[in-house]
Each structure stands twice: as structure tokens, then as C-alpha cells.
Amino acid sequence: MIVLGVDVGGTFTDFVLADLEKQELTIHKTSSTPANPAIGVVNGLKAICEKAGIRMADIDSLFHGTTVGTNAMLEHDGAVTGMITNAGFRDVLHIGRHQRPQHYSIMQDLPWQNRPLIRRRHRQTVAGRLDAAGQELIPLDEAALRSAARTLLEQGVEAVLVGFLFSYVNPAHEQRAAQILREEMPDVFVTTSSDVAPQFREFERFTTGAMSAFIGPKVRRYITQLQEELTAQGLKGELRVMTSSGGVATPEMIAQKPASTLLSGLVAGVRGGAWVGSHIGANRLITLDIGGTSADIGIVMDGRLTEADARSASIAGFPVMLPMIDIHTIGAGGGSIAHVDRGGAFRVGPESAGADPGPAAYGKGGERPTVTDANLLLGRLAAENFLGGDMKLDVEAARRVITTLADQLGRTPEETAEGALTVLNSNMANAIRSRTVQKGIDPRDFTLSGFGGAGPLHAAEVAGMLGVRRVLIPPHPGITSAMGLLTADLEYHALRTAFAVKGAVDHARLTGLFDNMEAELNGIFDRDGVPDTKRRMLREGDLRYVGQGYELKIDMPDGVLDDAALEQVWQDFHDRHRAEYGHAFEASPIEIVTIKVRGLGEVDKLGTPPEISVTGDATPVGQRRCVFRIAEELQTFDTPYYDRASFPVGHCMDGPAILLQTDSTTVVPPGWRFHVDKFANVLMTREEA
Template sequence: MIALGVDVGGTFTDLILADLAKGAVTIHKVPSTPANPAEGVIAGIQGICEIAGIVPEAITAVFHGTTVGTNAMLVHDGAITSMITNKGFRDVLHIGRHQRPQHYSIMQDLPWQNRPLIHRRFRKTVEGRLDAQGAELVPLDEEAVAQAARELGEAGVEAVLIGFLFSYVNPAHERRAAEIVREILPDVFVTTSADVSPQFREFERFTTAAMSAFIGPKVRRYISNLSGELAKLGITGELRVMTSSGGLATPEMIAERPASTLLSGLVAGVRGGEWVGQHAGIDKLVTLDIGGTSADIGIIRDGRLTESDARSAQIAGFPVMLPMIDIHTIGAGGGSIAYLDQGKAFRVGPQSAGAVPGPAAYRRGGTVPTVTDANVVLGRLVPERFLGGRMSLDAEASARVIGELAEKLGRTPEETAEGVLTVLNSNMANAIRSRTVQKGIDPREFTLSGFGGGGPLQAAETAAMLGMTSVLIPPHPGITSAVGLLTADLEYHALRTAFAVKGELEISRLQALYDDMEAELGAIFERDKVPADRVRMLRQADLRYVGQGYELKIDVPDGPLSEESLETVWRAFHDRHRAEYGHAFESSPIEIVTVKVRGLGLVDKLSEPPVYAVSGEPTQVGSGRCVFRVDGNLQAFETPHIERTTLPVDVKYSGPAILLQTDTTTVVPPGWIYWADRYGNVRMTRDN
């Protein structure tokens, strides 16, 4: 089986081609094409097939991570979206909740009010009402639904959300309304809140479903176009798309639930970091994936990806109630622009030069100073060896734009360039603190894994700011997200709202809910032609103490439920609560709010990294002047340029050094020791 992983980033599209039988791996990078991401994907596939010496028809499976949905939310460029809801609840999406994201700010940004996904003129209300148990109080006014659909069609909407109260208990009204709208508006994207997120909390449920509708047409078109272009290349193998939960889904499932791709490209990187760390024997890992526009931070504890909870899951400021890996993104990347703001403060990002025109060094017309230009000025990027020599950087252009900024600051170009990197690294260190220190986690106990095009350039200095002493750089850091795509399985989720309190719950009812969800997911896997012996069902539940506002996710044993098996759930909840908040209430009643099943369809994938067996002396291809800050002062070092793939296994060297490879450059500052391990990872520790 020949599997292809394709991750589309803001600046580059990364590809990895793996012959799973032979363990042979080929990597490739091409510039992204933001106007039509599929163009960059197809160009990359043609290029990597040429490098590997195969025809596209030989590819048996394509695993893809996309940022189409993410970018649509971040830049607020989605479909003209509308909503049909209960009479009297037209403004739920606008009002939100009494909690404010920033409790004491009177100038804070409330995205659901300042840039609504669905404008009020596109929100229609109809008669029809269910009670909290799902019983019908007022029949659905089907003619009013039809009239609303006709009015929305005349207004030119591209997507319709059906969102009614208590549909998480009984979706009958939503489903009937959706049928009516689809009959009247067959070319419009239609979804329901129960199909997207059948959970209580109407504001979050409606907002999550609104996001699905907002990005749905664009995601559906993109996946359809990509499938067509793959077919033109002769690729008949299966297309699988990474979802926000770290699993894969079929194009059919993505078309039904486009919101599941909101973190698609971002999650692939953390997934790749988890896989690399697992084989390196590291179960506490902070992943730092730096691309051209952003830096994505993930936490791996006890060898497992950390999942978002209902309190903190959000995209572009909008709350999300979907299974998601906990990823924190900031505007910090190789294309991040350095500038003086209106108050003359020195800033780096979040604005980015992107792929076009990109940094000045890229020779595409860039005229502003960026992080990449700063690295060129400091000698940390070797212009003639960028992308393995396939692209040459313009050092003079970098010097010019950094020099212009230096004049404004009254500093030397080198001081300015080093200041750009210090601000960038500080921004990332502060972001990591928000996911670790502020949650009671000591980052000094973790290893920092830097990847993406920019991660290996900044990892060591960022780690030093956090007091971390261990850094891991994967074998192919620039395409780690693409690697992550080849380590995942098909993954689908089902959930039901339970509201069952310990001591009062009916075990038979809980068992029926789990059985129903497992049957639902089993039917989907059967549709996807996954053999029954390759399907795994993992049970979970969201629990809280009665009266609490939010829940914690706990694993539930499989098989028939009993008092004994539930006792393990109660104990696990107390332990998790104590770990999360520092205390537990052993005598307080516990409530199961939501029951969940995570279904896995096992697919052929990368099982283990190739063993790296290199000995002898590393190949030095040159040296150059590199500037680092040591003991508070800038110092220049004549620094060796070393081919990373020639580093011998377990032989330690002292920095500084610049390690060159096709997909990125690794910077080893003074005071760090580095070596290659048996899987080709570069390991670094601080020389104390």
C-alpha cells in the first residue's frame, strides 16, 4: 500500500509518500495556493510522484489535512447563512451567555455580536415547541417553515441552519423542518443543530451548528473539487480527511458535518508530534508547530493528546461543542511581520506576509520585515540551501527591510533582527505558559518538540525561556503534520444527553443509550466498508457534581454496565476532579450529563519510524557567521553548517550549529548539546 499524506499550510503544502510495506518514505514541499488550495495539492502530488519515481495511479490512499474551514472562520469569509428557530428565540445567537470572555473589560470583542455568523435579517422564527423531555407542546408550523425557506431563498442565502429548543432530546421538529427546506431550496446547504451537536446549552449548540453552516458550502466544494482533481490524476484510492478530534473521516462524512474539520490541519501536527514522542519514549511533550502564519501549541500528557473541554473550546472566539484536541494558536510564524504600532511599541505578528508576497527573502515582492528575514540577517538561515537548495533566499532584500526597521528603532540591523526573534519567542513562551503553568502543569517536566517550517529554528530559545532543558526535533519537522495524517484511524463520534444522577439512574437506560450509539456508528463504518473486526468502540461520559456548571470527560468500561463498573467511573471522576481543581467532594452526588461513544475504524498506517543507522563523522557543508544572545550580550560565532542526515546515532556535539535538511533548518544555540537518536530525531539538552 502506498499512502500519501498532504497538509496544506498558510505558506507551504507539505507531502509525505510512504510505501507501508517497504517502509520507504519520500517528502516534498510546494508553495501553497491560497486562492485555490487544491492547485497546490495537485502540484505537490505530481512533484512527489516524480521524485519517488512512481505514477499517481499507484497511490492507494490519500490522507488530507485542510485549513479551508479554519481560515473561513478566522477571516470571517463563509457562506451567507440563515437560521430557522423557535418563535421568541431569534436572538439566542446574539445574546450569548451572561459570562463574558474578559470579565472586567468594557472594550472586549464579542464576535457573536460584532461579526455574527448569521445576521438578524436572516434569522426566521416559527411556531413549534418541545418540552425538556422531548414531548411536543406545540406542533411544528410546517407552512411557516416553508414560507421562511422561500423568503430566505429570495434573499440569496447559501446555507440554512435549523435550530430548535430541546432537539438534543427529540430531533423530530428539526428533521421535519430540514426536509421542508431541502425540498424548497435543493441547492442550499441545510443542517440541523441536532445533527451537528446534540447537547444541551442552546447558545453553544446553535453557535456550533451555525459554524457548520457558515463553512459548509466552502468545505463541501473544496472536498468535491479535490476529489475530482485526484480522479483526473488517476488516483482512485480512498480520500480521508483529518478531523478536529484527531481522527480521519470520509468525504461523505465531511459533507454532512463540515464543522468537524475546523482544526483539521492544526490537529495533524499535534498528532504527528504524539507519534514521534511515543517512539522516542517521551510521554510528556509540548508540541510547537510553527508555520508561515501561526504557531500551534499542543500538550501531550501520559502519552495522550489533551482534549478541549466545554469551557475552553473555541474557534475565532466562537464557542464550539465538538470533540476537539486542545490546541492553542497564536499569530506567530515565519511570515509574521515586525513593526511599530501606533504607540511606537515594537511588535511581531499576528499580521503575516503569508505565502504571497511572503517575506522579502522569498523574491516575491515582499517589502516588510518578517521573522524569516530576521533569521537570514542573523545567519540562521543559509540562503543557498533553503528547501534543500531548491529555493534561494535573497539575503540583500532581508538586510534591506530589517535595516529600514532598525533605523526607526535606532538600533543596528543585528540588534533589530535578534529583537524580532526574542519578541516572537516570548509570545510563544507566554502562550505555552497559558496552557501549562496556568493549569497547574510545570513545563520544566516536559520536552518541547519543535516542528513545522519554523519550529526547529525557534525551539531551543523558546524552551530556554520556559526553563525547559529538553528539545526534540522530528526527522522531517517541516512535514510533521503530513506525517501525523498517516498515523490516524477513521474516527466518528456519537453522543446522547443523559442527565442521570448517581443513586437515581437507571442502568438499563444508560446501557440502551450506549447500545444505540454503537449501532449508529457501526452502520456508518459499514457504509465506509470497514470490516467489523477492525472497528473499536470506546465509551465515555461527561460528569459533574450536581449543581456544577461544567463537566469532565471520563472513560467508561465497555460491556454490560453494572453497579461495579459504574463505581470505577465515579472513582475516576473524583480523581480527575482532584487533578484538575486540586480538590474533590467525595460525598457529593455525581451527575452524568452526556454519554458518548468514540468509534475507531482501524486503517493501514505508519506503524513505526524507520530505524536511523548512521555512523562516522557528520558532513559539514560550510560555515557562516551566526549571531546569538549569550549572557545578555549579542555575540557572533563562526557556526558549522551540517547536513542533518549525516549525524551519527547517539554521538553528542556542542552548539552552536546549523543543521540543514530539505524541509527546514534546525538551530542549535551556544550552550546546547545535540545528537541524533535511533529514529533520526535530533535531541537537544542544555549544557549545564
């Protein structure tokens, strides 16, 4: 069985080819092609097959992480989107809720008002109404619906969302409206809010549906084009696409629910970091995935990827009501540009040089100082050994752009370069604090795993700022996200809004809803050809105390949900509420709001990492003068460079040291000690620990 993971980043596209029977890995990186990501995927696919000595037809499955939908949201570059909704509710998408993201700011950005996904002129209303129980009050006006469809066609819309009140209880009106729209607008992408997020809360449900419509044509076009390109190149294996919840799905499912890919390219990194950590007993992990344009932060608690809750799940400032891993992204990467802002402050990012022209050191015409230029100037990158020697960096170009900024600041080039790294590292440390310290989690109890092309360059210094005492660098940090793709199963979700209060639960109804959802997911697995023995159904529920505004997710038992089974659910909720907020209201009634089933279909994937058997002593391949900040002062150290692959298992050494490999460079600062374990991980610890 040969499987391939492909992760498309802003600067590079990463590949990992795994022969699961022989336990052999082949890795490759190629420049991304932002104008058409499929070109970079196909180019890299050809190269890695040649490197591994196989034909494309030999690949059984290709697992893919894509940022097409993510970028469309972040850049506000989606389809011209229309909406059909109930008469009188045209402005739900604009009004939002009375809660403001920043309660006391009069200058805050409200993206649903400042840059709406669906402009008001493209929101059409029709008569038709259901009540809160899903009973029809006013029939759907089909003639008005057809007229609205013609109006939207004249306006040039490329996608349409159908969003009606109470469709989470009864989707009949939405389904009929979608059928009519597809008849009237056969070339337009049509989706419904009940298909995307069948949950109560109109604003969030409509907004999530609007995202699906907004990115739908672009995601569907990309996946279709990629499939065609891969087939034309001779690939016969199945294509699987990573979803925001940490599983993978078929292209057909992605075409139906494109919003499920909103975190596709980011989640794979957290999965990869968790997979590496699980084999060394690091079940509490902070993952720091630094690429060319951004840094993605995830938290693994007791071996489980932390999921976003309803209060904080968002993309580009828009609330999302979809299952998704909790990932915090900031504009911090190797291509982040160092500059002085209009107020005279020294900043790094979020603007990035990207893949083209890239940092000045790439020699492609970049003229603004970046983090990569700063690392090169400080001696932390080997100019002649970047990407394993496939790319030579221009030291003089890096010095030139850093010096220009240094003159503006009145500092030396080295002070400016190190200052850029300190600012960047501080930004990442603060972002990690927002996901740990601000939620009552002590980061010092965690291991920090640094990966991505730039993660190993910065991981130790970021850990030092947080008081974290152990850093884990995976064997292939630059392609850890691509490896994470190969650790995922097929994963689909079904959910229903239930509204059941403790003491008045209709046990037969609740059990029936779960059974129906499981049957729905089994139908999908039947279509995907997943054997019964490789399926798992996990039940969950969103619960709250009656009167609360938000819920907490609790695991639900299998089988009949009688009083005995629910008693443990109520206690689990009290315990979770106490852990989350520091208190629980044992005497207060509890309400089940939404129930969910997570369906997992097992696929062939990576098992235990292969063990290495390197012996002897590592010999430096060179030495450079590297600059580090020690006790608030810059100091220069004669720093050895090593080929990382030459280190024997268990060999310990003190920093400073630079470890070279094809897909990344690891910096071990002064004051840190490191060794290589049997899985080829680099483990760094601070001396004072």
C-alpha cells in the same frame, strides 16, 4: 500499500509518501495556492509521484489535512447563512450567556455580537415547540416554514441552520424542518443543530450549528473539487480527511458535518509530534508547530493528546461543542511581520506576509521585515540552501527591510533582527505557559518538540525561556504534520445528553443509549467497509457535581452499566476533579450529563520509524557568523553548518551549530548539546541540565 499525507499550510503544502511494506518515505514541499488550495495539492502530487517513481494510480489512500474551514472562520469569510428557530428565540445567537469571556473588561470583543455568523435579518422564527422531555407542546407550523424558506431564498442565503429548543432530546421537529427546507431550497446547504451537536445548552449548540452552516458550502465545494481533480489525474485510492478530534473521516462524512474539520490542518501536527515522541519514550510532550503564518501548540500527557473541554473549546472566539484536540494557535511564524504599532511598541505578528509576496528574502516583492528575514540576517538560514537548494534567499533584500525598521527604532540591523526573534519567542513561550503553568502543569517535566518549517529554528530558545531541558526535532520537521496524517484511524463520534444522578440512575436506559450509539457508528463503519475485527468502541461520559456549570470527561466501561460498574466511574470523577482543581467533594452527588462513544476504524498507517545506520563523522559544509543573545548581550559566533543527514547515530556535539535539510533548518544555540538517535531524531539538551 502506498499512502500519501498532504497538509496544506498558509505558505507551503507538505507531502509525505510512505511505502508501508518497504518502509520508504519520500517527502516534498510546494508553494500553497490560497485562492484554490486544490491546485497546490494536485501540483505537489504530480511532483512527489515523479520523485518516487510511481504512478498516481499506485497510491492506495490519500490522507488530507485542510484549513479551508479554519480560515473561513478566522477570516470571517463563510457563506451567507440563515436560521430557522422557535418563535420568541430569534436572538439566542446574539444574547449568548451571562458569563463574559473577560469578566472585567468593558472593551472586550464578543464575536457573536460584533461579527455574527448569522445576521439577525436572516434569522426566521416559526411556531412549534417541544418540552424538556421531548414531548410536543405546539405542532410545527409547516406553512410558516415554507414561507420562511422563500424569504431566505430572496435574501440570497447559501446555507441554513435549523435550531429548535430541546432537539437534543427529540430531533423530530428539526428533521422535518430540514426536509421541508431541502424541498424548497434544493441548492442551499441545510443542517440541524441536533445533527451537529445534540447536547443541551442552546447558545453553544446553536453556535456550533451556525459554524457548520457558515463553512459548509465552502468546505463541501473544496472537498468535491479536490476529489474531482484527483480522479481526473488518475488517483484511484481513497481520500480521507483529518478531523478536529484527531481521526480521519470519509469525504461523505465531511460533507455532512463540515464543522468536524475546524482544526483539521492543526491536529495532524500534534499527532505527528506524539507519534515521534512515543518511539523514544517521550510521552509528556509540548508540540510547537511553527509554519509561515502561525504557531500551533499542543500538549501530550502520558502519550494521550489533550482534548479541549467545554469551557475552553472555541474557534475565532466562538464556542464549539464538538470533540476536538486542545490546540492553541497564535500569529507567530516565518512570515510574521515585525513592526512598530501606533503606541510605539515593537511587535511581531500576527499579520503575516503569507505565501505571496512572502518575506522580502523570497524575492517576490515583499517589502516588510519578517521573521524569516531576521533569521537570514543573523546567519541562521543558508541563503543558497533553502528548501534543499531549490530556492535561493535574497540576503540583501532581507537586510534592506530590516535596516528600514532598525532606523525607525534607533537600533542596529542585528539588534533589530534579534529583537524580533526574542519578541516572537516570548509570545510562543507565553502561549505555552497558558496551556501548562496556568493549568498547574510544570513544563520542565516535558520534552518540547519543534517542527513545521520554522519550529526547529526557534524550539531551543523557546524551551530555554520555559526552563524545558530537552528538545526533540523529528527527522522531517517540515512535514511532520503530513506524517501525522498517516498515523490516524477512521474516527466517528456519537453522543446523547443523559442527565443521570448517582443513586437514581436508570441502568437499562443508560446501557441502551450506549448500545444505540454503538449501533449508529457500526452502521457508518459498514458503509465505509471497515471489517468488524478492525473496529473499536470507546465509551466516555461528561460528569459534574450536581449544581456545577461545567463537566469533566471520564472513561466509561463496556457492557451493562450497573451499580458495580458505575462505582469506579464515580471514583474516577472524584480523582479527576481533584487533579484538575485541587480538591474533590466525596460526599456530593454526581451527575452524568452527556454520554459519548468514540468509534475507531483501523486503517493501514505508519508503524515504527525506520532506523538509520549512518557511520563516520559529520563534516561541516560551511561556516557563518551567527548572532545569538547570551546573558542579555548580543554575541557573534563562528558557527558551522552541517548536512543533518550526515550525522551518525549517537554522535554528540556542542552548539552553536546549524543543521540543514530540505524541509527545515535546525538551530542549536550556544549552551545546548545535541545528538542524533537511531530514528534520526535530533535531541538537544541544555548544558546546565
